[in-house]
Amino acid sequence: MGRRTKGRRAGDGCARSWHGRTLAAAAAAAALCVPLAPAGRAVAAPGTAEARTAEVRTGAEGGSTAADDPSGPYAFAEDASPVEGASGTTDSELLRPGRTYRSSVGVAGRDGRLYYRLELDAVSDAYVSVTAVPRPGATVSYSDGLKVSLQDANGRNCSFSGTVHFGATQSPHPVAAWASRETSGEQYACQAAGTYYVVVERTGAGGSRSRTTAPSGTGSSAALPWDLELGYVSEPGLKSSGSTSAPEVWDSASPAPLVGAAQSRRGGAGFSGAAPLGQGVWKDGIRPGQTLFYKVPVDWGQQVHATVDLGSASGGEGSVGTALVMSLYNPVRGLVDDVGSGYDGGQRSAALHPLPPVAYENRYALADRVSGMRFAGSYYLVVHLAAQVADRFGEGPFGLTLRVRVDGKARKGPSYDGSPTPRDVFTAPEGGSDGTGGETAADGAVGTGNGGGDAGRGGIMKLIAVGGIGAGTLLTLTLGLWTVIARRRAARTVRPVPEDADTASASLPTRAPAPWEHGATRGR
Secondary structure, eight states, X not given: OHHHHHHHHHHHHHHXXXXXXXXXXXXXXXXXXXXXXXXXXXXXOTTSHHHHHHHHOOGGGOSXXXXXXXXXXXXXXXXXXXXXXXXXXXXXXXXXXXXXXXXXXXXXXXXXXXXXXXXXXXXXXXXXXXXXXXXXXXXXXXXXXXXXXXXXXXXXXXXXXXXXXXXXGOOOOOEEEEEEEOOSSSOOSSXXXXXXXXXXXXXXTTSSSOGGGOOXXXXXXXXXXXXXXXXXXXXXXXSSOOOOSOOXXXXXXXXXOOOSOOEEOOOBSSGGGOEEOOSEEEEEEEOTTOXXXXXXXXXXXXXXXXXXXXXXXXXXXXXXXXXXXXXXXXTTOOEEEEEEEEESSSOEEEEOOOOOOOOGGGGGOSSHHHHTOOOOEEEEEEEEEOTTHHHHHOSOOEEEEEEEEEESOOOOOOOBSSOOBSTTTXXXXXXXXXXXXXXXXXXXXXXXXXXXXXXXXXXXXXXXXXXXXXXXXXXXXXXXXXXHHHHXXXXXXXXXXXXXXXXXXXXXXXXXXXXXXXXXXXXX
């Protein structure tokens, strides 16, 4: 709070400096008011996701964590619209494609079951993902989780219901499940245009499925609602039908993990603020109970591989059975796969099993980890460290290393008969998989202009640089022009220089130095 107050006062002073000054003095004041970022950092606009992320977490450098944010352990999308889930279909609210919504689910209504409405045509595929965020102070059991279904007007499921659980971590953190309506392939239900319903249910000890089997100590969890973030993506049909079977042959060998010096990159606190990662070795810091979000551009025909390393502790003893979980989500926030590891204070490593190259036809596979690799775009790596680690090894932060590899040459994507909504959801962000196409920060990190933490600040740095250069150029030209005019006036008249003329030269500011368990295992 003190930092923000100081910023406002400085801004007010800059605003006041424009009054009662000549053009030259005003230009000097403008140049001096341009905020300069410390090396490797950029100034985030107040109220943005970047600003909130910077305030609530400083990664391995210490400070508060995302879980300390008064708004909760998850950074919801800034443009999320509030929507209230209905206890029945009749009063359910309409969700629109390309929009993000914020809601909550408790144990009220039909035992924690909520309904939302979709209006679908007969040719587009629809994907709805729901992220559940237990509120601070909640406890969760192994079986607590979230179930998402998409149903037609006759109550038939359009796809297998997506279900996630907190699993053996029993550590509250954001978990996401998805459901879909597909019109391609050998589908028989949910093909007509009309009204469909998204059904969101809490499951387990705190939800509707096993209230009578709730373990002791979870009563508070059952009484607390979970916040929800809902996303709805629409995918157009193809111009012409193609293969309706998944590729049978692909390189399933595990590549050697990348080695080399790691670049610092702070993870985001939510999907919308995920920090962009290209191919390379990246390091961060994570605290017990914290969840970090990263995104990797993966184009059509490319394979993504990821390994997460948790550094050794400086003290403590004992072990935590499932301490670290890394999950991979596709561009519509559908869970693809996850891997976990225990922790005994020594360094541990976990790697995702080999995944197929991104291909439209993968959707026809039976295995979730294959069918989920059906789109190009940003794939999300979500890393959670169980809160129980603090009981044995302290509050941290603990060193975290991510080794990301994207293999294969990008290919042309499918011929869609229209555009998806949102329009760029199936487009791999510019910059490429090698991470060299974005803006390079002073610490060597690479951004794409729309991430969280230190990531994605290249655009801001450009604005600051342009602002500084522009103000300096304006100041120089103005002072030169004023000098020429003053000399000409002196040559024509002997009148003294006006008393309010500002003839002092202004100095330019100095530039700063440049599940397995998803904590969420899936029901299969």
